[in-house]
Amino acid sequence: MANNKFSSGLMLSLRQLRRSPLMIVVHLSVLFLVILWTFPTAGLLISSFRDKDQLAVSGWWQSLSSSEQNIIGRTSAPDQQVLLDGKYVLSGTIEGFALQDTILRFGWTSKQPEAYQVNTIASMKNAGTLTVSSDGQYTMTSLVPFTGSRGKRVFYTQLTSPKFTLDNYVEVLNSEGIGQSFINSLTVTIPATIIPILIAAFAAYALSWMRLPGRGLLIALVVGLLVVPLQMSLIPLLQLYNTIGSYFGVSAKTYFGIWLAHTGFGLPLAIYLLRNYIAGLPKEIIESARVDGANDFEIFVKIILPLSFPALASFAIFQFLWVWNDLLVATVFLGNGEHELVLTGRLRELLGSRGGNWEILTASAFVSIAVPLTVFFTLQRYLVRGLLSGSVK
Structure with a gap:
């Protein structure tokens, strides 16, 4: 059946x-x-997961194919030279050459790094010669002795096979202060997500089911605050913090200050979403509770909050993602001290003043999104339900 x-x-x-x-x-x-x-x-x-050198010469869609790279190698040190038929000879394998790669072209000067094909004889100064084979073997000759403490430079272009490595993740995870910054981000994000949800839930219930003078004006004000750019209020708010801090003799840049800042910036959207959802709940449930003698606080705690969990989860996802990925507000209201840097600030510092370690950006991105992804997949089933329920009112 x-x-x-x-x-x-x-x-x-x-x-x-x-x-x-x-x-x-x-x-x-x-x-x-x-x-x-x-x-x-x-x-x-x-x-x-790609090698730094390959990232510089090819895109991720070419990660499974070999790529050409221009490399500067060195011969053996001059103390390894031998005298053969009246010429001084250096021979062997180019330092740093990987056996699985293949050399395509070479040169002995930076002006012409790809002037010669492999297995051809390149003419050098003092009647010297240089020969490089595809497997990295070289022979360099000169009529005068080689001098110096280091080997001579050899420029070559090699065909490099695909390389995948964990070095980028190791560098990020082992960097100094990354653990403290991770804890700092959690310290900022968790309260900055919970506080606006609590305040907005109370406000949303009041604007939905309590008789207040000017309630429509308050709702219009909340909607208007949604379009106010965050950057416009940063400096005035920081000046207010500094004034209050100096009055009480405390520092303005504290965790409590940044919690209040994120709460203020997130409240308009939170109140808007929660108010639309709560206002759409069946009126009969509220009236029945009032007939049974429940006051507004009891109705809110025992009825509204359990029924509003999808909307609360929806805003929690948005607020958590925004606060966790924030750098501007954290920099302004918390600072750049070694013990105050959040994770986004620490990852920025890893790049150096000139962005020298740019190859760790991709690994840093996945390290930083690990926690938000966990939160999202935990609460994602409530996301669409909460948004749709709050958008039809």
């Missing part, structure tokens, strides 16, 4: 799909958008 019902339902679904070509277009469009949004993340993930 159950199999017959399943078969009937499947046949009905197939007939409906045939009748509606638009559904196919919709499904293909959604699939296309998902793939389009996934590509950058996939590229970032692949790049985070």
Whole structure:
């Protein structure tokens, strides 16, 4: 019996799909958008495991194919030279050359690093010669002795096989202060997510079910605050913090200060989402509770909060992601001290003043999004439900 019902339902679904070509277009469009949004993340993930030198010469879509790289190698030290047929000779394998790679071209001067094909004889100064083979073997000759404490430079272009490594992650995770910055980010993000949710939930209930003078004006004010740029209020708010801090003899740049800042910046959206959701709850439930003698606080705690969990989870995701990835507010209200840097600030410091370690950016991105991804996948089933419920009112 159950199999017959399943078969009937499947046949009905197939007939409906045939009748509606638009559904196919919709499904293909959604699939296309998902793939389009996934590509950058996939590229970032692949790049985070690639070798630094290969990142500089090829894109992530070429990660499985060999790439050409221009490299400066060195011969053996001059004390390894031998005198052969009246010429001083250095020979061996170019230092740093990987046996799995292949040399394509070479040169002995930086002006012409690819002037010669492998296995050809390059003429050098003092009637010297240089020969390089594809497997990294070289022979350098000169009529006068080689001098110096280091080997002579050899410029060559090699075909490098794909390389995947964990070095980028090791460098990020082993960097000094990364653990403290991770704790700092959690210290900022968790209270800055919980506090605005609590305040906004109370405000949303009041604006939905309590009789207040000027309630419509307050709702319009909240909607208007949604479009106020955060950057406009940073300096005035910091000046206010400094004034209050100097009055009480305390520093303005504290965790409590940044919690209040994130709370103020996140409240308009929180109140807007929660108010629309709470206002859409069945009126009969509220009236029945009041008939049974419940006051507003009891109704809010025992009825509104449990029913509003999808909306609360939706805003929690947005607020957590925004605060965790924030750098501007954390820099302004917490500072750049060694013990105050959040994770985004620490990762910025790893790049150096001139961005010299740019190859760790991809690994840093995945290190920083590990916690937000965990929060998102934990609460994502409530996200769409909460947003849709709060958007139709």
